[in-house]
Amino acid sequence: MLDIRYIRENAAAVQENARRKGYDVSVDEVLRWDKTKRQLQQQADELREKRNDISSRMKGGKPEPSLVEEGKALKDQLTAVEANLKEADATFIEQLKKLPNMALPTVPVGTTEDENVVIRTVGEKPQFDFEPKNHWELAETKDWIDKARAAKIAGARFAYLKGDLVRLELALWQFGMDVLGNEAILQKIIDDNGLKVSAKPFTPVIPPAVARTAVFQATGRLNKEEQTYKLEDEDLWLNASAEHTMAPMYMDEILAEDSLPIRLVGYTTAFRREAGTYGKDAEGIFRLHQFNKLEMESFTGADTSLEEHLLMVAIQEYLMQQLGLPYQVLEKCTADIGRPNAKGVDIEVWLPAQNSYRETHTADYITDFQTRAMKTRVRRGNGSVELAHTNDATVFSERPLIAIIENFQTASGDVIVPEVLRPYLGGRETV
């Protein structure tokens, strides 16, 4: 959520920002509730001051009837004020949480994802002297994907992945973990991109795949209608990314400055309802209710968070280059970056059979929007306390497998394994 003091002083800018991001919210209403809440808070504080005063005059255990009467009267007043305060505060927080994070001035203004701006195109698109197949056509002949039986078991948008496709996927996780855990490689990426951040390696994490309502809400990522699955009979939601369970790890904690940056690379199975996408990407494994994912998450101070975001994008590009996949980098527009984001970058991979670039990676620059709700703070060397900043970004999902299959297919229907993955596949050159 946003800082209420910032909203008070920049109401017009906050309203305009919400409009640009496509959120129908009223800053004036937030400010009205803020004012109401503060007035009630003031009244409550004054009544409590009197109550505490009376109480301190009665210490010693011999209550004077007149003071007790006065206390009773105060109690009635306070009960009424506190009831109003509680209601006003709840409404205020509810309204406040609806306001989207401020987009950086550099974020392109747009009303749909079509207005995202391509800032880089990297790699050569493959040339085929035969008609390239879709990933699901290739997978069919290899018996890699069984969606018919998965539908029988779990419904549409689920799949059994089988055979060498599974081995290829496991290789991808290994490769990603190895790059993110290698300080020398990170230092090279940092140097090549002119960044000045630490080369501290990412710590591998396997997080819980579920989170409580309050925790999920604090991340700003709970999206009941379209995305998030709820467990029946439990106050638990299935995560749609390891981000959702790693970002709140340090809730209610004050981190020591010298522990930063905290860098995590989490592996989890992600679950997404995908409501409202009926018929979209119905074939193959491009859009499933369940998929595996490797995700970066980091906690930094405000001073280094933007560079941290740029590092994550640089890592994503490095990974795609190592795999030899052609891709483009997009600066996401205001309508597409999402409510908690101040900035967002997507990477889209070239899919020859679809004759288009499709999203494989996202990098989210969140600033303090999550940590304000999560109360994750940093204690500086001089003793001052400030909100931490979070960043998250995709390392790999299963979508790069689609890109590998389609870009590296041969006339005979085999797939050439990217060199960097071969060590994890016993040196095999094709699958």
Place this chain on the structure above:
RNA sequence: GGAGAGGUGCCCGAGUGGUUUAAGGGAACGGUCUUGAAAACCGUCGUGCCAGCAAUGGUACCGAGGGUUCGAAUCCCUCCCUCUCCGCCA
């Protein structure tokens, strides 16, 4: 899932209704002393919110949320978590 015991600050730990403004110890930080260090001694040492230019004042927070009371860390209820034993289990 059953039975029992617990949850207090960075850590340990005292506190069972009224100067708790949370004792005491440790750690940390600053200082005195010392050639330097250790020891000793002195001091500092939680996080929000509101008002204020500030100094400061008020208020809240002892796992979470309710309740009882003039007054709750303390009593009651619900929930969460930890530990011990039992049961079940990859």
